Amino acid sequence: MSEFASGSLTGKNLHLSFGSNHVLRGIDLHVEKGTTASVIGPSGSGKSTLLRVMNRLIEPDQGDILLDGRSVLKDNPDELRQRIGMVFQQFNLFPHKTVVDNVSLALRKLRKLPAEQARAEALEQLDLVGLKHKADARPANLSGGQQQRVAIARALAMKPEVMFFDEATSALDPELVKGVLALMADLAKGGMTMVVVTHEMGFSRNVSDTVTFMDGGVVVESGPPEQIFTNPRTERLQGFLSDVL
Amino acid sequence: MDALDQLVKTFFDWEAMAAVLPNMIRFGLPNTLILAVSSGVLGCILGMVLAVMGTSRITALRWLSRIYTDVFRGVPAIVVILLIGLGLGPVVRVTTGSTNPFPLAIFALTLMAAAYIGEIFRSGIQSVEKGQLEASRALGFSYGSSMRLVVIPQGIRRVLPALVNQFITLIKDSSLIYLLGLITSQREIFRIGNDAAALTGNLSPLVAAAFMYLILTVPLTHLVNYIDKRLRTGRPEKQQPDDAAALIGKGAQP
Numbered sequence: 001m002s003e004f005a006s007g008s009l010t011g012k013n014l015h016l017s018f019g020s021n022h023v024l025r026g027i028d029l030h031v032e033k034g035t036t037a038s039v040i041g042p043s044g045s046g047k048s049t050l051l052r053v054m055n056r057l058i059e060p061d062q063g064d065i066l067l068d069g070r071s072v073l074k075d076n077p078d079e080l081r082q083r084i085g086m087v088f089q090q091f092n093l094f095p096h097k098t099v100v101d102n103v104s105l106a107l108r109k110l111r112k113l114p115a116e117q118a119r120a121e122a123l124e125q126l127d128l129v130g131l132k133h134k135a136d137a138r139p140a141n142l143s144g145g146q147q148q149r150v151a152i153a154r155a156l157a158m159k160p161e162v163m164f165f166d167e168a169t170s171a172l173d174p175e176l177v178k179g180v181l182a183l184m185a186d187l188a189k190g191g192m193t194m195v196v197v198t199h200e201m202g203f204s205r206n207v208s209d210t211v212t213f214m215d216g217g218v219v220v221e222s223g224p225p226e227q228i229f230t231n232p233r234t235e236r237l238q239g240f241l242s243d244v245l
Numbered sequence: 246m247d248a249l250d251q252l253v254k255t256f257f258d259w260e261a262m263a264a265v266l267p268n269m270i271r272f273g274l275p276n277t278l279i280l281a282v283s284s285g286v287l288g289c290i291l292g293m294v295l296a297v298m299g300t301s302r303i304t305a306l307r308w309l310s311r312i313y314t315d316v317f318r319g320v321p322a323i324v325v326i327l328l329i330g331l332g333l334g335p336v337v338r339v340t341t342g343s344t345n346p347f348p349l350a351i352f353a354l355t356l357m358a359a360a361y362i363g364e365i366f367r368s369g370i371q372s373v374e375k376g377q378l379e380a381s382r383a384l385g386f387s388y389g390s391s392m393r394l395v396v397i398p399q400g401i402r403r404v405l406p407a408l409v410n411q412f413i414t415l416i417k418d419s420s421l422i423y424l425l426g427l428i429t430s431q432r433e434i435f436r437i438g439n440d441a442a443a444l445t446g447n448l449s450p451l452v453a454a455a456f457m458y459l460i461l462t463v464p465l466t467h468l469v470n471y472i473d474k475r476l477r478t479g480r481p482e483k484q485q486p487d488d489a490a491a492l493i494g495k496g497a498q499p
Binding site: 055057078079081082084085086088090092093094095096105106109110151154155158 | 374376377379380381382383384385386387390394395398399402
């Protein structure tokens with residue numbers, strides 16, 4: 001029933017150190033095809049780094065990454081990243097390109113689509129996020145919420161099997177958060193496989209299928225949202241929840 | 246009054262200036278522009294290579310770029326022109342039979358300009374937020390494609406003013422080619438002014454040369470200011486409220 005060609009994603013025993021700083025200390029994370037996993041935890045717990053390791057923006061020191069059950073560590077990392085869309089806290093739209101060019105760039109240069117076809121597909125994606133009318137604007141002339149929706153369209157245009165969201169609403173003004181979260185919820189309902197690093201506990205609780213609580217580079221607790229939010233078992237999670245809720 | 250007349254005569258003898266003007270326009274101006282533009286273009290190409298090397302993840306390339314830049318930025322232009330022009334001149338003459346000093350002068354100016362332009366490009370590239378490279382790589386672009394399509398175009402834009410300044414320097418430094426010996430039709434602005442001044446014992450032709458340089462450089466200086474202002478203020482027009490946020494498709498009721 002999925003609108004997307006999504007796949008499952010698994011990180012197994014992922015380790016990463018920067019010098020003596022052991023950022024990830026054996027992380028296991030599994031996202032079932034078509035489901036949403038949210039990752040919560042205090043700042044500096046390694047959540048954002050985990051995303052970057054799982055699409056190999058940073059190579060793990062140890063461990064394995066499986067997409068649809070197959071290890072992708074030996075694949076070309078650029079090709080792997082074409083299969084995993086990513087949305088950033090700071091949007092990271094390309095300011096020297098128009099909105100539609102932001103979305104069509106990868107279609108033209110990586111998918112090798114002819115310009116008109118790439119533009120048509122990009123416009124379709126922009127329509128999906130409600131910003132077709134901004135196609136020829138520059139990112140700088142858009143609000144933060146609009147920019148983030150363009151960034152989501154840019155990632156979706158590549159028809160990824162998995163989507164990563166790295167604190168996608170943290171840089172937004174409060175009144176703009178809702179629109180972006182609604183769009184993310186929409187994708188989740190549509191059957192996209194998603195890993196969502198977030199500080200939005202409401203989203204984590206209501207939209208995700210599993211919640212993973214990270215602290216100090218390890219997974220402290222994970223499970224379905226009811227369990228994590230209503231019945232936290234570890235003291236660390238209880239403490240974190242009482243701080244943020 | 247005699248002293249003042251003498252001074253005016255020395256610097257602003259209009260007849261002496263007018264006499265030198267045809268040669269200035271016919272030979273001086275185009276030759277100066279040929280030197281400055283060709284070494285500017287070549288310097289940009291070599292400078293970009295140096296900048297990409299200087300921001301590379303490979304240590305050896307960074308070092309190579311560093312050493313080159315330190316050497317050619319640290320040596321006076323006159324030394325480089327003399328060493329290249331006089332050192333390679335005979336070799337070129339023997340192998341090609343050409344005695345034209347222009348290629349070697351352009352080569353020398355290029356080598357120096359590249360060191361400065363490389364630094365300008367490098368600072369521009371490094372001023373682009375890390376997230377830009379990250380976003381491009383996350384889409385699946387290789388490091389090289391990301392630099393070419395995303396990072397470098399933004400970096401260049403930010404350093405356009407510095408680049409124009411460098412071109413102004415090239416226009417002025419091109420005068421040093423006179424050291425290599427020029428035949429009549431090869432003379433550029435300075436040499437024409439200087440020759441006429443030496444011939445007449447009056448400095449006015451040299452002042453005319455100065456005016457010619459100013460005609461070239463002053464508009465460029467203002468172009469720099471204009472670009473600088475555009476880059477600073479020209480971008481954001483008007484922030485639109487996020488009116489569509491609540492209306493989007495099926496996501497309106499999560």
